[in-house]
Amino acid sequence: MPVSTSVPRSEPRVGVWLIGARGSVATTVVAGCAAVAAGLHDPTGMVTATPLFADTGLPELSSLVFGGHDTVDCPLPKRAEALAAGGVLPHGLPAAVASELAAADREIRPGGPLPGDTRHPDELIASFTTDIQDFVRRRGLTRAVVVNVASTEPGPTGTALPPSSLYAAAALRAGCPYANFTPSTGLNHPALAPLASASGLPYAGRDGKTGQTLLRSVLGPMFAQRALTVRAWSGTNLLGGGDGAALADPAAAAAKNAGKERVLTDTLGTTPEGETHIDDVPALGDWKTAWDHISFEGFLGTRMTLQTTWQGCDSALAAPLILDLTRLLTRAHEAGATGPLPELGFYFKDPAGDGPSSLGEQYAALAGLAERLREREPGRPGEGR
Numbered sequence: 001m002p003v004s005t006s007v008p009r010s011e012p013r014v015g016v017w018l019i020g021a022r023g024s025v026a027t028t029v030v031a032g033c034a035a036v037a038a039g040l041h042d043p044t045g046m047v048t049a050t051p052l053f054a055d056t057g058l059p060e061l062s063s064l065v066f067g068g069h070d071t072v073d074c075p076l077p078k079r080a081e082a083l084a085a086g087g088v089l090p091h092g093l094p095a096a097v098a099s100e101l102a103a104a105d106r107e108i109r110p111g112g113p114l115p116g117d118t119r120h121p122d123e124l125i126a127s128f129t130t131d132i133q134d135f136v137r138r139r140g141l142t143r144a145v146v147v148n149v150a151s152t153e154p155g156p157t158g159t160a161l162p163p164s165s166l167y168a169a170a171a172l173r174a175g176c177p178y179a180n181f182t183p184s185t186g187l188n189h190p191a192l193a194p195l196a197s198a199s200g201l202p203y204a205g206r207d208g209k210t211g212q213t214l215l216r217s218v219l220g221p222m223f224a225q226r227a228l229t230v231r232a233w234s235g236t237n238l239l240g241g242g243d244g245a246a247l248a249d250p251a252a253a254a255a256k257n258a259g260k261e262r263v264l265t266d267t268l269g270t271t272p273e274g275e276t277h278i279d280d281v282p283a284l285g286d287w288k289t290a291w292d293h294i295s296f297e298g299f300l301g302t303r304m305t306l307q308t309t310w311q312g313c314d315s316a317l318a319a320p321l322i323l324d325l326t327r328l329l330t331r332a333h334e335a336g337a338t339g340p341l342p343e344l345g346f347y348f349k350d351p352a353g354d355g356p357s358s359l360g361e362q363y364a365a366l367a368g369l370a371e372r373l374r375e376r377e378p379g380r381p382g383e384g385r
């Protein structure tokens with residue numbers, strides 16, 4: 001049963017700075033947070049709202065203050081109406097949380113690089129850093145967490161920092177814990193390694209695990225533990241929305257598929273035959289259908305097949321996990337954690353640091369983190385990591 005997520009009013013306020021703040025996932029995060037904080041909906045899908053995290057000192061949802069960067073200017077309330085029309089948000093929710101959407105909208109700053117942008121990467125990092133620092137200062141926030149939920153970008157070519165890495169550098173410079181819910185490079189660029197280790201900040205992994213890969217991280221270990229031989233594992237995804245359009249670019253899809261296939265290699269101990277494909281089907285909007293076809297071999301070489309179909313709404317699957325990550329990174333920062341947090345591997349295709357790959361073991365590691373956070377008084381510096 002979920003534990004309470006409501007509301008001591010005097011609590012310190014925590015910033016959530018979303019890169020891609022006008023997208024489907026970001027809008028669902030802001031609207032969903034307001035809806036749950038107001039008691040309009042249960043925190044279904046939020047792992048931090050389960051008894052595992054009772055008394056761990058996580059910030060209340062009502063204490064979160066949203067802002068962010070985006071390269072488009074569609075107002076957040078309008079974006080929320082479009083999501084409700086598409087069935088992603090409940091009908092009537094945008095009106096019920098209109099003031100929270102408008103407040104977040106006022107805190108969104110122009111991102112970059114914009115088409116034809118001539119600013120040097122250092123200028124962009126400086127400008128993003130200033131935006132985040134202004135937000136923290138103006139709103140009187142104790143701290144802020146930066147989460148990347150912008151469109152998936154193609155993998156980097158050469159040594160230049162891609163936009164997601166410019167934002168990651170800005171997060172570190174602004175003193176903010178960081179999570180990358182997308183397959184984009186973000187903090188994983190080698191040029192950012194010295195900055196990351198010198199920053200003394202905690203950070204989480206790359207590319208959220210919400211559907212097909214979530215299933216793979218459960219089924220892969222099952223085949224391995226039952227000593228069944230996986231011969232081939234093939235997958236196809238159909239989706240629309242902004243994410244579907246971004247992933248129509250083969251270079252962006254390659255970044256996403258690499259993560260899906262990495263989970264198989266890590267859990268099976270070998271890379272099976274088969275590929276993963278992503279098709280953009282605009283008519284599906286934010287709904288995704290993912291098929292997996294697993295060909296495996298049992299006793300005496302007998303050949304068998306498992307097929308799975310996952311039909312999910314990506315924004316509704318991602319948003320509660322982003323609220324979880326925000327709460328966990330905030331509390332970990334407060335408790336003095338630094339560097340990669342492998343205990344958050346539960347949430348990612350590409351966890352930060354060394355940790356297990358199967359969902360069961362990742363959940364156990366997350367439970368260990370909950371226990372350690374419970375033992376540390378809020379505000380008391382921890383030992384670091």
Ligand SMILES: NC(=O)c1ccc[n+]([C@@H]2O[C@H](COP(=O)([O-])OP(=O)(O)OC[C@H]3O[C@@H](n4cnc5c(N)ncnc54)[C@H](O)[C@@H]3O)[C@@H](O)[C@H]2O)c1
Nearest residue numbers: 020022023024025070071111149150151152182208210242
């Ligand atoms: N791994 C998962 O399970 C999972 C699940 C859901 C979403 N995601 C990822 O989250 C991201 C967002 O998904 P979505 O459905 O909200 O997509 P979306 O297209 O609705 O939103 C993306 C937003 O990013 C903005 N953006 C693009 N380039 C930018 C830049 N340089 N600076 C700032 N903003 C920029 C866009 O204008 C848009 O508003 C995608 O990368 C997607 O792959 C991952």
